Amino acid sequence: MKILAIDDEKYALQLLVDTIRKVKPDAEVVPFRRAAQFLEYEDKQSFDAAFLDIRIGKMSGIQIAIELKKYSPMCNIVFVTSYSEYAFAAIQMRPSGYIMKPYTEDDIRNEFDNFRYTAAPEQKDDNRLKIRTFGNFRVFGRDNAPIKFSRTISKEIFAYLIDQCGYPVTSKEIAADVLEVEDFDRPTSKKVSQYVSDLIKDIEAAGFHNVIIKQNRQIQINKEAVNCDLYDLFSGDTSALKSYHGEYMIDYSWAEISDSAERIKSL
Numbered sequence: 001m002k003i004l005a006i007d008d009e010k011y012a013l014q015l016l017v018d019t020i021r022k023v024k025p026d027a028e029v030v031p032f033r034r035a036a037q038f039l040e041y042e043d044k045q046s047f048d049a050a051f052l053d054i055r056i057g058k059m060s061g062i063q064i065a066i067e068l069k070k071y072s073p074m075c076n077i078v079f080v081t082s083y084s085e086y087a088f089a090a091i092q093m094r095p096s097g098y099i100m101k102p103y104t105e106d107d108i109r110n111e112f113d114n115f116r117y118t119a120a121p122e123q124k125d126d127n128r129l130k131i132r133t134f135g136n137f138r139v140f141g142r143d144n145a146p147i148k149f150s151r152t153i154s155k156e157i158f159a160y161l162i163d164q165c166g167y168p169v170t171s172k173e174i175a176a177d178v179l180e181v182e183d184f185d186r187p188t189s190k191k192v193s194q195y196v197s198d199l200i201k202d203i204e205a206a207g208f209h210n211v212i213i214k215q216n217r218q219i220q221i222n223k224e225a226v227n228c229d230l231y232d233l234f235s236g237d238t239s240a241l242k243s244y245h246g247e248y249m250i251d252y253s254w255a256e257i258s259d260s261a262e263r264i265k266s267l
Contacts, residue, residue, distance in 0.1 A: 005031045078095060080099045081098075150202055159251070162230065163258050163261075171196075199212065241267070
């Protein structure tokens with residue numbers, strides 16, 4: 001587990017880090033006293049939890065949380081402060097917790113015990129493309145680095161294919177469900193083909209091949225080529241079940257009523 005700790009007061013930060021390490025001795029704790037240090041930190045996408053003081057110089061802990069969520073959407077945010085008047089603004093971030101100073105070791109432990117997101121154990125030596133659908137839709141490649149997509153719509157089509165769980169779909173279905181275009185004419189068909197082609201190029205550029213299968217004018221995901229929390233959940237994986245907290249591909253409106261979403265609700 002990797003944990004971010006930020007407080008602009010030296011001794012307050014040291015106390016926070018020491019307490020976290022007592023509760024989670026095996027965790028990697030990354031401490032900062034200034035917001036600028038966090039902004040310059042390159043590996044923002046790997047945090048499982050963050051304990052943030054709300055008042056940190058010119059930039060607030062709430063602003064840091066917003067920035068952090070761009071890179072680590074499933075990071076558990078816990079605000080730590082002496083100022084109760086910030087509680088309402090902090091709650092709007094939907095954090096995992098809110099602690100008032102002075103706190104105890106049990107307070108910190110309680111936050112860990114009630115985290116909103118539970119990190120699923122990573123499979124060692126798994127070189128497949130990693131897909132995470134719970135919460136935001138995220139795609140990771142080698143060394144857990146986020147995959148870069150040349151088009152936003154191509155990424156959404158990829159999410160749609162993942163949602164189909166290996167079932168083949170046509171360009172017309174993609175146009176209707178993702179592009180929300182009912183009149184499937186020749187220009188629309190060419191657009192979808194280009195989006196899918198760009199998607200395949202993006203994935204192959206990251207070093208992953210045979211993830212998407214195109215045959216007989218149909219497109220589908222090769223389920224064996226991906227490590228996906230949705231597929232783990234459907235296969236009965238208990239860790240995947242624990243990592244699901246009621247949110248599925250919240251980036252896309254079509255995912256709210258998909259067959260996969262309904263199946264998740266029935267579990």
